[in-house]
Amino acid sequence: MRNWLLTVLITLPSLFIYATTAEAQQWAVNTNGLYWLTATPNIGFEYGFHKNLSVAINVNYNPFTYKKNRKMKHWLVQPEFRYWLSETFKGHYFGLQGTAGTYNFGNLPLGSMKDYRYEGTLYGGGFTYGYQWIASNRVNIGAEIGLGYLSLDYNKYYCPTCGERIDHYRSSYFGPTKLGVSIIYLLK
Numbered sequence: 001m002r003n004w005l006l007t008v009l010i011t012l013p014s015l016f017i018y019a020t021t022a023e024a025q026q027w028a029v030n031t032n033g034l035y036w037l038t039a040t041p042n043i044g045f046e047y048g049f050h051k052n053l054s055v056a057i058n059v060n061y062n063p064f065t066y067k068k069n070r071k072m073k074h075w076l077v078q079p080e081f082r083y084w085l086s087e088t089f090k091g092h093y094f095g096l097q098g099t100a101g102t103y104n105f106g107n108l109p110l111g112s113m114k115d116y117r118y119e120g121t122l123y124g125g126g127f128t129y130g131y132q133w134i135a136s137n138r139v140n141i142g143a144e145i146g147l148g149y150l151s152l153d154y155n156k157y158y159c160p161t162c163g164e165r166i167d168h169y170r171s172s173y174f175g176p177t178k179l180g181v182s183i184i185y186l187l188k
Contacts, residue, residue, distance in 0.1 A: 026047070026048040026088060026089065026186060026187070026188060027045070027046070027047055027048075027186075027187040028045070028046040028047075028048070028089060028140075028184050028185065028186050028187065029043065029044070029045055029046075029184070029185050029187065030043070030044040030045075030046065030058075030142065030182045030183060030184040030185070031043055031044065031182060031183055032044070032058070032060075032180040032181065032182045033180075033181050033182065033183065034179055034180055034181050035060055035180070038062070038072065039062060039064060039066075039072075040060050040061070040062040040072075040074075041060070041061055041062070042058060042059065042060040042061070043058070043059055044056060044057065044058035044059070044182070045057055046082075046089075046184075048088030048089060050088070051084075051087050051088065052083060052084045052085075052086075052087060052088065053081075053082065053083060053084070053088070054081075054082045054084065054088045054089075054093075055079070055080065055081055055082070056079070056080045056082060056095075057077065057078070057079045057080070058076075058077070058078045058080075059075070059076070059077050059078075060074070060075065060076040060078075060101075061074075061075045061076075062074050062075075068107060069106075069107050070106070070107045070108055071104055071105065071106055071107065071108075071117075072103075072105050072108065073103065073104040073105070074101055074102060074103035074104065074105070075101050075102055076099065076100070076101035077099075077100050077101060078097055078098065078099050078146075078178060079097065079098050080095045080096065080097035080098070080128060081095060081096045081097075082094070082095040082128075082130075083095070089132055089140060089184070089186060090132060090134060090140075091131060091132065092129075092130070092131050093128075093129070093130050093131070093132075094127065094128070094129055095127065095128035095129075095130065095144075095146075096125070096126075096127060096128075097125060097126055097127070097128050097146055097148070097177070097178065098123075098124070098125045099122065099123060099124045099125060099126070099148070099150060099177055099178075100121075100122070100123045101121070101122055101123075102120070102121050102122075103118070103119070103120060103121075103122065103154075104117070104118075104119045105117065105118050105119075106118065106119075106157070115158075116156055116157060116158065116166075117156070117157040117159070117163065118154050118155070118156055118157075119154060119155050119157070120152060120153050120154025120155060120169075121152075121153050121154070122150050122151065122152050122153070123150070123151055124148055124149045124150035124151055124173075124177065125148050125149065126146050126147050126148015126149060126177045126178075127146065127147055127148060128144055128145065128146040128147075128178055129144065129145055129146075130142055130143060130144030130145070130180075131143055131144075132184065137186075138185060138186045138187075138188065139183065139184065139185060139186070140183075140184040140186065141181070141182070141183060141184070142180065142181070142182045142183075142184050143180065143181050143182075144178060144179070144180045144182070145176065145178065145179055145180075146176065146177045146178025146179070147174075147175065147176060147177065148174070148177040148178075149172065149173070149174050149177075150172070150173040150174075150177060151170070151171075151172055151173075152169070152170065152171045152172070152173060153168075153169075153170050154168075154169055154171075155167070155168050155169075156168075156169060
């Protein structure tokens, strides 16, 4: 399984590089409003290189520490290969996505993050489904959900601020890996 995920994480960026050498058809820039609700700046780029095919890459970065030393610091990169049922940037699509990133979460009012801090890395991949509505000649609204597998490698700490490390863990996760409601600007 681990070799398959590494292959996906290497193949998707390669497809992105290949696609940019093909005859240009259309580029798009997007941002995910749901990530902004968690104060996570994010940007995405997508390139439609065929009537029904595109490659996308989304980058999220949250460097902030909030009141009471709450933190949800992370960076995340998600390359994706998409197949559109109608045509690129219009209607339904299915995608194959990879995920890689690091995180430092702690002192949050969620489960064990109230008392512990988690710091580590993740990688994985999965499948996405999305839909884009045309709002104007250059603006679309998109919604998407992704399901997949993540491998987590992290340290757990007692104190959310400065505590001692409890232990090192490796775990697997299967479930939602992506959720978005985005504004997409088409560069024609």
